Amino acid sequence: MDDEPTLAAIPLTGGNMEPVVRVGDTVRRVAGEWTPAVHALLAAVRAAGVDEVPEPLGLDDSGREIVGFIAGGMLVDAPARVQWSTTIVEQAGRLLRQVHEASVPLAHDPGRTWRSPSREPSEVVCHNDFAPYNLVVDGGRLVGAIDFDFASPGPRLRDLAYLAYRIAPFAEDAEGFDPEATSDGETPVDRVRRLVAAYGADYPVGEVLGAAAGFLDELAAFTDDRAAATGRADFVEHAAMYRRDAARLRSFE
Known part of the structure; x- marks a missing residue:
C-alpha cells in the first residue's frame, strides 16, 4: 500500500x-x-x-x-466511572474470548513467526498485553483492542489473568478505582469472577491470580532487560512494581 x-x-x-x-x-x-x-x-x-x-x-x-485506526479514546484515560465500570469488565471479557476463538487455527500453525515466544499449552494466540492501555472506548463502550505486535500462541488463562490484574484491578499503579463509586460496590476479587464469567470460563480466582503473578514475574525480567538496554529509570521502577504486585497476588492463592 x-x-x-x-x-x-x-x-x-x-x-x-x-x-x-x-x-x-x-x-x-x-x-x-x-x-x-x-x-x-x-x-x-x-x-x-x-x-x-x-x-x-x-x-x-x-x-x-x-x-x-480505531476511533475513540484509551480506556486507561477514560473517567473512573467508565474505566472501572462493571459493564467494561464484561465487554472486555467477551471481546477477549472472541479474539481467542478466532485465533485457534493460527495457534497450531508451526509455520508462523511470532515476536514473543510460544508457551504451552498453545490453546489460542494470546495478545500478551490485553489491558486498559490497549483497549479503546467510545461513549462508555468498549470498541476496540490494539497493539497485537507481541501476540503469540499460549494458554487462554495467560491473557485472561493479565487482564484481570489490570482491570480488577490489582495493579499498584491503577488510579481512581473506588468500589463504592465506580464498580457497583464490587471488590477486585468480585470483579475477577465477573470477568471470568463474561469470558465464559470457570477458572477459580486463585488460579487466575496465580497465573497473573507468573506473568508479572516474566514481565519484571523483560522490563529489567529493557531498563538495561535503554537506561530508563522508569523501567526499573516498573519492574519493581511488578514484583511487589506478584507477591501480593500470591497472598490470595
Missing part, C-alpha cells in the same frame, strides 16, 4: 517500544518478521465478525506496517 504524502503523520503516545504514528485513518509502525503472523491474526479475527481489532493493510513504501 502506498504512502499518503498529503497527510501528516501524527505521533501516537503510549508505546514503549517503537514509534507509532497515525496517517489519516491508518496507523503505522516498524514492521518485523512477526508482522505477517500478526496481520494473519487480525484478518482471522475480523473474518470471524469481530470488527474491534485493527484492519491489516500491509506495508507502506517505507516498509512500515499499516493497520486501520
